[in-house]
Amino acid sequence: MPEYDVAVVGGGPSGLQTARLLAERGLHVVLFEKKDEIGADVVCTGIVGREIFHEFGLPEDSLLGDLRTMTVVGPSGGSLHYEHPSTFAAIVDRGRFDGSLASIARQAGAEIRTGRRVVSVSLSSKGIRLRTRSDRGESGSCSASILVLATGIHHDLQTGLGLGSPRAFLRGVQSEAETTLDAEPAIYLGTGIAPGAFGWAVPTTPGRMKIGLITDKDPARCFARLLDVLRLDGRRGEAEAAARIKPIAQGLVARTSGERVLVVGEAAGQVKTTTGGGIYYGLLGARVASDIVMKAVQARDFRASFLSEYDRLWRAVLKREILIGHYVRKAFAALDDRQIEKLMDVARQDGVIPLVRARGHFDWQSGLLVELLRQAPIFRLFREIGRPPAFLKKFWS
Numbered sequence: 482m483p484e485y486d487v488a489v490v491g492g493g494p495s496g497l498q499t500a501r502l503l504a505e506r507g508l509h510v511v512l513f514e515k516k517d518e519i520g521a522d523v524v525c526t527g528i529v530g531r532e533i534f535h536e537f538g539l540p541e542d543s544l545l546g547d548l549r550t551m552t553v554v555g556p557s558g559g560s561l562h563y564e565h566p567s568t569f570a571a572i573v574d575r576g577r578f579d580g581s582l583a584s585i586a587r588q589a590g591a592e593i594r595t596g597r598r599v600v601s602v603s604l605s606s607k608g609i610r611l612r613t614r615s616d617r618g619e620s621g622s623c624s625a626s627i628l629v630l631a632t633g634i635h636h637d638l639q640t641g642l643g644l645g646s647p648r649a650f651l652r653g654v655q656s657e658a659e660t661t662l663d664a665e666p667a668i669y670l671g672t673g674i675a676p677g678a679f680g681w682a683v684p685t686t687p688g689r690m691k692i693g694l695i696t697d698k699d700p701a702r703c704f705a706r707l708l709d710v711l712r713l714d715g716r717r718g719e720a721e722a723a724a725r726i727k728p729i730a731q732g733l734v735a736r737t738s739g740e741r742v743l744v745v746g747e748a749a750g751q752v753k754t755t756t757g758g759g760i761y762y763g764l765l766g767a768r769v770a771s772d773i774v775m776k777a778v779q780a781r782d783f784r785a786s787f788l789s790e791y792d793r794l795w796r797a798v799l800k801r802e803i804l805i806g807h808y809v810r811k812a813f814a815a816l817d818d819r820q821i822e823k824l825m826d827v828a829r830q831d832g833v834i835p836l837v838r839a840r841g842h843f844d845w846q847s848g849l850l851v852e853l854l855r856q857a858p859i860f861r862l863f864r865e866i867g868r869p870p871a872f873l874k875k876f877w878s
């Protein structure tokens with residue numbers, strides 16, 4: 482008999498939530514995290530939809546503040562102020578967020594082993610066996626009936642088991658800074674600052690902010706330009722620690738289940754393709770994964786054919802969001818600065834902001850994106866760059 486029902490690899494939100502949900506249902510769960518401390522050194526701004534706490538039963542102790550307004554700054558410095566009818570998102574201290582999730586998972590009975598990197602996985606008819614190593618070189622092993630991989634941007638274990646991995650990545654870069662302004666969150670657009678995506682400056686605690694960007698080009702060079710713009714904008718005070726760069730998965734992953742194994746969270750491409758946000762989709766993935774693992778344990782059926790239900794179910798929820806977001810971001814990436822300015826002009830006109838207010842949702846964006854692309858001026862703009870959103874036609878019916 483394997484020692485555990487379930488072994489989870491990866492102590493980010495997706496892995497921790499999976500471990501928690503399964504332990505709460507009475508399974509014997511172990512989770513391995515290679516870092517010495519859960520939540521340490523995470524590169525993340527920590528913006529999540531406001532409903533996340535209620536929807537996933539999470540404590541609000543990591544909450545730093547709510548977001549309701551935002552300024553969008555265009556390539557030539559012109560800005561657009563947006564105010565949502567209600568709080569649309571929250572900003573959390575990501576280290577504390579992960580730490581809280583770990584505490585809940587532990588209270589539910591999950592065993593969390595930090596400082597343990599899983600270096601290999603082998604499969605037999607009796608279960609799976611993991612080999613672990615610590616930074617000090619100590620080796621260990623453990624066995625379980627089923628494995629959940631939640632390793633974020635590290636894919637060696639899943640590809641070693643013949644599963645898919647994200648094929649495209651954006652690059653995120655972020656640092657923290659003091660700010661002299663008590664300004665509202667700002668998004669920066671332009672091919673000089675964040676080609677292919679956007680930059681941001683988000684106040685966290687009084688006098689401090691997170692600054693960063695995602696791009697499909699050179700992130701370090703773009704970040705230097707963003708700092709120049711922030712200085713001009715009067716937002717940035719003292720320079721801080723060096724910015725940290727991290728890839729962000731983009732797009733659907735081919736196969737996220739196999740014999741005795743499921744992949745969840747960013748490792749499975751469960752990430753918003755518009756903003757690169759992955760916490761919410763990872764928690765959704767964890768919910769679906771834990772339901773399927775539970776069924777598999779009850780039925781004592783760990784075959785790939787049984788577990789493929791996981792692939793089907795999570796795609797039914799997220800595929801449309803991931804695909805539409807991906808295409809729209811790619812189309813946006815093809816705009817030059819003049820066209821981005823034009824897009825902002827269109828947004829200032831009647832009709833667009835009310836539509837965003839009425840249909841905008843922080844995590845479910847495809848409905849609004851399709852509606853926006855249906856607006857004649859926006860449609861014309863994308864046709865101008867040879868990207869008529871023909872691919873969207875199938876979603877329009």
Ligand SMILES: Cc1cc2nc3c(=O)[nH]c(=O)nc-3n(C[C@H](O)[C@H](O)[C@H](O)COP(=O)(O)OP(=O)(O)OC[C@H]3O[C@@H](n4cnc5c(N)ncnc54)[C@H](O)[C@@H]3O)c2cc1C
Nearest residue numbers: 491493494495515526527528599633653746747758759760
């Ligand atoms: C600059 C930047 C800003 C971002 N801002 C936001 C934001 O505001 N909101 C948002 O929702 N998302 C944001 N994201 C994305 C978000 O951080 C990720 O999508 C999210 O962390 C994914 O969660 P996860 O649990 O799937 O993976 P992760 O959080 O990456 O966790 C994976 C864990 O697995 C561990 N691990 C990997 N391999 C092994 C192994 N072999 N053995 C043991 N442990 C292992 C890692 O150490 C890690 O702790 C941002 C990303 C970047 C780069």
